[in-house]
Amino acid sequence: MTLVAERPDLSTARAGQNPARIEAETPSAALPPPLLRVSDLTLEYRTPERVVRATHRVGFDVYEADRFILLGPSGCGKSTLLKAIAGFIPPVEGSITLGGDVVRGPGPDRIVVFQEFDQLPPWKTVAQNVAFPLRAAGLVGRREAEARARHYIDKVGLTPFADSYPHQLSGGMKQRVAIARALATQPKVLLMDEPFAALDALTRRKMQEELLILWEEVRFTLLFVTHSIEEALVVGNRVALLSPHPGRVRGEYNCHEFDLTSVGSDVFQAAVQRLHSRLFETDPETSVPAAPAR
Ligand SMILES: Nc1ncnc2c1ncn2[C@@H]1O[C@H](COP(=O)(O)OP(=O)(O)OP(=O)(O)O)[C@@H](O)[C@H]1O
Ligand SMILES: [Mg+2]
Numbered sequence: 001m002t003l004v005a006e007r008p009d010l011s012t013a014r015a016g017q018n019p020a021r022i023e024a025e026t027p028s029a030a031l032p033p034p035l036l037r038v039s040d041l042t043l044e045y046r047t048p049e050r051v052v053r054a055t056h057r058v059g060f061d062v063y064e065a066d067r068f069i070l071l072g073p074s075g076c077g078k079s080t081l082l083k084a085i086a087g088f089i090p091p092v093e094g095s096i097t098l099g100g101d102v103v104r105g106p107g108p109d110r111i112v113v114f115q116e117f118d119q120l121p122p123w124k125t126v127a128q129n130v131a132f133p134l135r136a137a138g139l140v141g142r143r144e145a146e147a148r149a150r151h152y153i154d155k156v157g158l159t160p161f162a163d164s165y166p167h168q169l170s171g172g173m174k175q176r177v178a179i180a181r182a183l184a185t186q187p188k189v190l191l192m193d194e195p196f197a198a199l200d201a202l203t204r205r206k207m208q209e210e211l212l213i214l215w216e217e218v219r220f221t222l223l224f225v226t227h228s229i230e231e232a233l234v235v236g237n238r239v240a241l242l243s244p245h246p247g248r249v250r251g252e253y254n255c256h257e258f259d260l261t262s263v264g265s266d267v268f269q270a271a272v273q274r275l276h277s278r279l280f281e282t283d284p285e286t287s288v289p290a291a292p293a294r
Contacts, residue, residue, distance in 0.1 A: 034061035040094035054080040072242030
């Protein structure tokens, strides 16, 4: 496969660019530091009976305006990683830094969009839903919150529904509201946990397309979780492939050249095939037994 290169040295990659090219053209001293750095991150759940290790020494760097994908099988710790980056789960070992500062808890600089359609309070209209976090976090005053909400509602094409309630919207429309709500807070990084997984295939494709158009306009930094290889290649410019439970990074791939128009082409299918093989191969070195009960 030529167009998706396995590059363990992707730490020099930046949005939409080929890291090899960047390395060739830019002295390394001039490279910006990563926006988000995850280093040797081990995460565990502790219950009275046992300790479940969700990720084992995971590390990756996300640069400003990256569309960075965490791709891995069910149970490999993708959602746990997002929760830790959002500040809800402290590391057992390793660290998370955002803009050079260690993440120690939740904050408005990281917003999560989830898979579920019921993430919007049903008693608030679309406009109120989008404006609410801005007011709640004390980011802006009422007028500015309303103006910003209208702006982002327009960006996701929902202006005619600004005064509708969530139950009056389709699943795809609710996800658009959730995306508008997240972007309105202008987070440093937008975290998305399988946001389109519960949508039908056509709507999912449309939402991927819209997300990419939105990214072209706003250039936000995206950390996107999926277990769909196709979605990873279409939505992302870089992909970190995680091993099965407990998740470890198996490899990083550069895939900025793909978009929805590439689906079905030979190079795209070859890339899918390669990731598929890598995803399902057994790798004794990366299979770490779950931590014993303590
Ligand atoms: N609250 C919890 N308590 C104990 N173990 C948990 C908890 N949440 C998740 N786990 C375990 O941690 C591991 C990682 O779970 P996680 O939800 O992060 O996986 P995932 O990659 O997001 O999977 P999926 O693709 O199915 O959403 C799994 O083994 C899971 O059983
Ligand atoms: Mg999950």
